[in-house]
Amino acid sequence: MKKYILLLIAIVLTNVVGAQTKNDYNLLVHKKDLNIKSFDAANVDSISFFEIPPFNTGDDFTIEEKEITSSSVKIDFIPKDKNLTYYACITHQDGFDRAWDEYGSLYNMDKDYWVWMGQIYNKDWLEVLKTQALKGDYSLDGNEDYGFILWDEVYYAYCFGLDEQGEMNTPLYLKKYKTPVPVKSDNTLLVESIVPGDNGAVKIKVNASNNDQYYVAAQKKSYVDFYVNSLGSVEAMFKYTISRIDPGMYLHKGSEEIELYCATPNTDYVLIVCGYDGGPTTEIQLRDFRTQ
Secondary structure, eight states: OOOOOOOOEEOOOOOOOOOTTSSEEEEEEEESSSSSSEEEEGGGGOOOOOOEEEEEEOSSSSEEEEETTTEEEEEEESSSSTTOOEEEEEEEEEHHHHHIIIISSHHHHHHHHHHHHHHHHOOOHHHHHHHHOOOOOOOEEHHHHHHHTTTTOEEEEEEEETTSOOOBBBBBBBEEEOOOOOOOOOOOOOEEEOOOOOOEEEEEEESSSOOOOOOOEEEEEHHHHHEEEEEEEEHHHHHHHHSSSOOGGGGEESSSSEEESSSSSEEEEEEEEEESSHHHBSEEEEEEOOOO
């Protein structure tokens, strides 16, 4: 059964006189951020309205922003009772939505993870929880505790107290953050040459107009085409790529001759070049080439 959090208005028109096919009507969900999501009514077998439980209703915790940049989320969790056992985490907007849609709460989603981890290591889930439970003040670094932080994305920092049975014994404490878009650069990047060589080596010559940092990497053309088409834009493909590969080894400054390694011979690749400072700071350039 599919369940959706309907924040303003949900209208579903099914079994209406005059409908010609099962796809004649859609369910439109109007969200508070003014975005509208559309679902094929034929695929929705029921709709549930429920209220997210209140949060931040006490003084058990203080959640303080330490650093929010296009590539960093650092949060301080400060419990009032330094002996309180608690759990603290951050999650992306997709994870937040999934928690309420599939599990009914963030706690239930986290507990399901602890149970799953216990099954993998043949342990009781409470043993797993003990390795992640906290006491005292805690500074969370999103890149270490969650995964690579991306620009122009929404993240939620949250925490809750736990009793000896692993159940919540405080309200949920929650804060929402959005990472900024990187500041644009006026660096002009000119790819002067792409020279494939033996054993996957490819030499790239890039002329840069200033010393701002930039990104140079290569992906198979089949990969680039698939994600541009499925995600809808070059920018979305690039963000997906960055989320899975640490960009650190692909960053450069000034005019350089750069050597890349492409594993598959006689294959179409795409060179990806753009200014980069926690996200793209110039237009993302794509240049096709073929390995030897």
